[in-house]
Amino acid sequence: MSTIKGHVSQSEFFDRLEKLFGQRKGSDHGAVYLTQKRLVTHSEDAPMPSASDPFPDLHPSEPMPVIIRASNGKSKRERDSKIKFSTIVKPDELDGFYARYADICKAGMTALKPRDRSKKKAKAKKKKTAA
Template identity: 35%
Template sequence: MQLVDNDTFLKQLASLFESSNQKGSSIWLTHKRLTYDGGDAHTSVMEGVSDAKEYPCILRATDGKEVKFSTHVLPGELDKFHAAYGALLKSSMPSLRRRDKKREKDRAERVARSRKRMTEPVIVEGRKRGAGRRKRQRRIKAAKKQEESRRKFEERQAKNQFTSTAS
């Protein structure tokens, strides 16, 4: 892994994003607190003792294959670096977009309509023979389908209750 300075890291990261957009490959970014004393990076808070040390951060970037580089960011330079790093991430990921709330609303309305249809009883009326026979047969079929969906829904509810009480 190649250790570079902050500006070089940002330049190489921009070129890595550019090449990944062309190839369609993934990029892995890690951001950790760096410790030098050989211990782990867990913070242990004891009674009345606070950790006044400031640790640098290490940022790593890789494409998973041949390109691997990292940088150390000192605590005093962290704000400036994060501003540039955040701007780079925002500009390099244009494919990320906001949630489409209209689609979510349409889906919720469809689910509400289907639940309403499931609760409304299907009235089977009409003639057994003659002019209204087909209409009656369709209603009988709809009533059977509704009963089946109601039964499946109740089974799912019972299963969900069973799994939530078992946990």
């Protein structure tokens, strides 16, 4: 599959996602943001959104493609190190895509360090005993 107008192919998306999770491995901070949305495109015969009807076609007759995005969530000050990439998945490719996507996410998340909530729990316990 080739690159689609600013989006990477699915195989390149998976390679970059594995690399992104690998960069977080062993790091004491950082985040990986994953989003997915229905890809809405407007054809010439489709009604355009208007002030009275901002979402004219919420239930299309055919399944729509999905756009999957990944980012490392760097701040605006660190734009040179921000990583963003996306891919488009057609409805008939979703099952296979999600199977591989889930495997990569599971493998990547095992390397992430869980959030330390002990301070929050201790604070709540202290509040409870004081009351």
